Amino acid sequence: MNLEQRKDLLGLRDMSREEIELILDTAIPMKDVIGRDIKKVPTLRGKAMVTVFYENSTRTRTSFELAGKYLSADTVNLAVSTSSVQKGESLRDTIKTMEVMGFDLMVIRHAMSGTPHYVARNTRMRVINAGDGTNEHPTQALLDMYTIKEKKGTLENLKVAIVGDILHSRVARSNIYGLNKFGCEVRVVGPSTLMPPEIEKLGVKSYYSLDEAISGVDVINVLRIQKERQQSGLFPSLDEYARLFMVGSKRLAKAKDDVLVLHPGPVNRGVEISSELADSSQALINEQVTNGVAVRMALLFLMMGGVRDEINN
Amino acid sequence: MKLIIKNGRLIDPANNLDGLLDILIEDGKIAAIAENLMSADAQLVDASGKIVCPGFIDMHVHLREPGFEYKEDIASGSRAAAAGGFTTICAMPNTDPPVDNSVTASFIVERAKKLGIVNVLPIGAITKKQAGQELSAIAELIEAGCVAISDDGKPVARADIMRNALEYAKMFNLPVLSHCEDIDLARGGLMHEGYFSTIYGLRGIPAAAEELMVAREIILAELTDAHVHICHASTRGSMDLIRKARAQGIKVSCEVTPHHLTLSDEVVGSYDTDTKVNPPLRSSEHIEALRAALQDGTVDCIATDHAPHHFESKDCEYELASFGISGLETAVAVIMDQLVKPGALGINQMVSLFATGPARVLGIDKGSLALGQTADITIIDPQATKKVNPNNFYSKGRNTPYKNMELTGWPWMTIVNGNVVCREGMVI
Numbered sequence: 255m256n257l258e259q260r261k262d263l264l265g266l267r268d269m270s271r272e273e274i275e276l277i278l279d280t281a282i283p284m285k286d287v288i289g290r291d292i293k294k295v296p297t298l299r300g301k302a303m304v305t306v307f308y309e310n311s312t313r314t315r316t317s318f319e320l321a322g323k324y325l326s327a328d329t330v331n332l333a334v335s336t337s338s339v340q341k342g343e344s345l346r347d348t349i350k351t352m353e354v355m356g357f358d359l360m361v362i363r364h365a366m367s368g369t370p371h372y373v374a375r376n377t378r379m380r381v382i383n384a385g386d387g388t389n390e391h392p393t394q395a396l397l398d399m400y401t402i403k404e405k406k407g408t409l410e411n412l413k414v415a416i417v418g419d420i421l422h423s424r425v426a427r428s429n430i431y432g433l434n435k436f437g438c439e440v441r442v443v444g445p446s447t448l449m450p451p452e453i454e455k456l457g458v459k460s461y462y463s464l465d466e467a468i469s470g471v472d473v474i475n476v477l478r479i480q481k482e483r484q485q486s487g488l489f490p491s492l493d494e495y496a497r498l499f500m501v502g503s504k505r506l507a508k509a510k511d512d513v514l515v516l517h518p519g520p521v522n523r524g525v526e527i528s529s530e531l532a533d534s535s536q537a538l539i540n541e542q543v544t545n546g547v548a549v550r551m552a553l554l555f556l557m558m559g560g561v562r563d564e565i566n567n
Numbered sequence: 568m569k570l571i572i573k574n575g576r577l578i579d580p581a582n583n584l585d586g587l588l589d590i591l592i593e594d595g596k597i598a599a600i601a602e603n604l605m606s607a608d609a610q611l612v613d614a615s616g617k618i619v620c621p622g623f624i625d626m627h628v629h630l631r632e633p634g635f636e637y638k639e640d641i642a643s644g645s646r647a648a649a650a651g652g653f654t655t656i657c658a659m660p661n662t663d664p665p666v667d668n669s670v671t672a673s674f675i676v677e678r679a680k681k682l683g684i685v686n687v688l689p690i691g692a693i694t695k696k697q698a699g700q701e702l703s704a705i706a707e708l709i710e711a712g713c714v715a716i717s718d719d720g721k722p723v724a725r726a727d728i729m730r731n732a733l734e735y736a737k738m739f740n741l742p743v744l745s746h747c748e749d750i751d752l753a754r755g756g757l758m759h760e761g762y763f764s765t766i767y768g769l770r771g772i773p774a775a776a777e778e779l780m781v782a783r784e785i786i787l788a789e790l791t792d793a794h795v796h797i798c799h800a801s802t803r804g805s806m807d808l809i810r811k812a813r814a815q816g817i818k819v820s821c822e823v824t825p826h827h828l829t830l831s832d833e834v835v836g837s838y839d840t841d842t843k844v845n846p847p848l849r850s851s852e853h854i855e856a857l858r859a860a861l862q863d864g865t866v867d868c869i870a871t872d873h874a875p876h877h878f879e880s881k882d883c884e885y886e887l888a889s890f891g892i893s894g895l896e897t898a899v900a901v902i903m904d905q906l907v908k909p910g911a912l913g914i915n916q917m918v919s920l921f922a923t924g925p926a927r928v929l930g931i932d933k934g935s936l937a938l939g940q941t942a943d944i945t946i947i948d949p950q951a952t953k954k955v956n957p958n959n960f961y962s963k964g965r966n967t968p969y970k971n972m973e974l975t976g977w978p979w980m981t982i983v984n985g986n987v988v989c990r991e992g993m994v995i
Contacts (some may be wrong), residue, residue: 267766346882366886367768368838387886389768427768450765 257556262374262381265390266431274432278400280552281545287324288547297560298327303359304352306332307384308339311363313519313543314384314393318361321550325560330357345369346376353377358558362386367424380557388422393553394518395428397546399436401538402473404545405514409436415468415509416440417501418477418526419448420460425477425518430456443467444477444499447488464499469508475516476501479526492525502528506536514538569593570985571606575614575946579621580919581926581935590619592942595985600936612987614946617979620918621936622654622943624925625895627719627744627798627822627870630656630687633674634663639875639963641675644895645684647873647962649989651895652978654943655686655933656873660697661720667692667703672711684994685983686943688931693718693732693743699725702732709739714929717744719798724750726783733793740930742820744796747780747805748846757886759832759847767836769885772847778804785812788819796928797821799872801846803856810865820928822870823857825901826892830968840881840888841968844874858911861920868924869917871898875964893964897955899947901969903976907949914949921945941984948979953992961994 257263257273266274287295303322307315315331322329332352334340339348352360359380362370367387374381385391403409414433420426420442433440434457442453443461453460461467468474479495489495506513515527515537523529531537554560570592577588577600589604590597625648631639639647641658648656658675660666666675672689679687691708695701697718705716716736722745723729729745736743753776758764760771781797785808788795797809800821812819826844831851835842842848860866874891881888899921906912912920922945926934933943952975957965981989988995 344879345884364884366884368885371838372840372884387768388770424768427766451760451771452762452765455762456765 258559260557263392263553263557264370264374264381264383266392266395266428267390269392271435274396274399274435277396277549277552277556278403280556281400281548284551284555285545285548287551288544293324294326295324295564296326297555297564298322298325298558301327301359301558302330302357303327303361303554304330304332304357305361305384306334306348306352307363308334309363309365309385313546314363317543317546318384318550321547321554325551325554327554327558345373349373349377353379359554382553385424387424389424390428391424392428393546393550394425395432397542397549398429398475398516399432400545400549401516401542402514405538406472409433409438411437412473413439413471414441414473414475415471416442416475416477417464417467417499418444419479419483420444420453421448421450422480422483423477429475430458441467441471445489445495448483464501464505465508468505471509471513473514473516474501474509476527478518478520479522496525500524500526500528501531503531503534506531516542519543568985569606569609570612571604571609572612572614572619572944572946573604575617575619577619577936578915578918579936580915580923581621582937584936585915590936590944592985595942597936597938597940597942600938612980616948616950618914618947618949620945620947621922621934622983623652623899623921623945624655624934625653625871625873625898626657626868626925626929628656628658628873628895629661629875630658631875632662633671637877641678641687642682643961643963644873644875645679645682645687646994647895647960648685649981649983649994650961650978650992651897652899652945652947652981653685653895654945654981654983655688657688657690657714657929659717659719660690660692665692665697666690666708666713667695667697669704669707669711672708672713676712684988688712688714690714690744691716693723694728697721699723699728702735705735705741706739709741714931715742715744715796717746717798719744719746722746722748722750722780726787729784730787730791733787733791733795737791737793742794742796742928742930744798745780745784746798747777747784749776749779752776752779756847757843758835759849761832761850763832763835763850769835774802774804774849774853777802777846778808781805781808785809785817785819789817792818794818794820799824799827799846799870801827801849801853801857803853806856806860806865810860810863813865820867821865822868823861823866824872825869825894825898826968828854828857829901829905834968838885839968840883840885841892841966841970843885843888843890844892845890858906861912861916866920867928869898869902869920870925871895875962876966878965881966891966892968893960893962893966895962896960897967897969897974900953900974900977903947903949904974908975942982943984944982945978946980947976949976951975951977951979953977
């Protein structure tokens, strides 16, 4: 099985468990490549990919670019802030321009949900969603799942709490879709104003109390709180948010002893996670970043038809 | 000139007619209705197997002219109406300039008359520039031919202005058409708020954004004893409020659109911008409530809210796309196929909702086949099956979520003022 018959990766909602397992398994040898002295395999030479980020990003964009380079693909980043987009070029025209330059694959991030789907419909290039609005962020969820599996040995039947702004979180949605496929018990917790309607129909349990939500869990995934949510009247202050929902070392006592703490970054220290916990060995924030490169290598490899022998050797 | 329509099933709810009856049209008027009518010198229309109805009226159409002719104009919109089986359409005033003065209203009337395709009745703005602050010159608008007032698309936010509008319109027995939307509650919303907005990660518009304003309009209609008409009502709560108000004798009427009756918010999942419309496509419980309201008479009419757009404003990111569906050319077929064919709506009820109802709401002398009346007639072929192909639309707006859908039951002939203006989808 490979992912070549799948043109695009737009989300985990419509992805099978088998496909997810394939990506996670393929990421293992990829991580090995990252640890080598010479971090380069020739498997995607002659392939070209472009990253197009309409939203700011440190980790995801760099991670995709590096993943492509480690596999010898030619990678280009379209700097949206200095491109023709600023001259008012439509998305459709931008896509077409990239397509006719010969790119095989486009990685796109956009502030508006569904934009990668629109792009995918309108181009021959393969499209990977690197985060669209409040819809999905599939590669983040894949790297979260990889990290969990690496530490716990399995994804089966774990208890995972996702904490924070569930309403606006594409990371939460992709994690819910992904983890549900492995029989995990997924819990979501956050202020009632940041909880989307009918969330439980997605197969999760929802809580307003952090202590209850993390009681007995194997993993806590802490989401980033965006300051503008407070400004739009969704909660009174960051202080009050922190009082109710900040994950810190003390509160972790409710969870299992070997609980893992994930955070997609960038971190607001002292708001959604305490500084002390963020720097502790229980928090896997930096390992997530490394694993992100490996998972994205796996994805590029599988989607652009890499040759397995060239990885192992 | 004489025209005789023979062998069709004639349905005219206003006159309690339903049977195999022929119609003779003379000089643009209905001259006779009877079985086995004969006339040697009349042109014959054989309507065997067809359903002959009073001309359909769409009281909610955006013709875009003047100002937005790249989206639609009076000519293209009139042809779309004729192709869709409508003999009369009402043009919403959100043009540029808006129809807040007699000059713009007269322009629309004159232009439509010159084209001579379908009847176009303008709707005036409630407030100057549709800004929600000062009343338009309402008496002047009526004189120029306006049959109602509305700030459609821009709800009148201030309750005092709406109260004055209702109070003032009452002098002229003029219905006030209200686009019910609490702007603050709906702000930034792209689709119905619920399970699917959670799944698709699109900001939701709660049903309450509509219902709050429906409640306000009903309370103001009671206060003023004036006639308020709720445009494109789309929620269960709206229907409950309207049903209750009517039982109390409050003068409230309402319309629903074909898309709110047949498409649920689930279809937004493709991020196809043709599904983006305001009010948004609702969840199935709301669809069921609207259908129930058709049955119990809470709904007065079906109107399309025909909102044609240039393709560029739909060929883009979902969030950036314009709201609206081009509805004139699919409305009848959608209702026939999705409601009448499965038995959810009787054919007589459908004729009421497309002809009798809107005429009653607007207080215009149309929507029936009485002797001596202007011969506006819609004939439907209940057997015709066709795939919706927006590329063949007469409308400039190809934005339809029904594209490529195969539908059964299409308008077969449209007769306006005794003239055949459209035959089997071809405008003459």
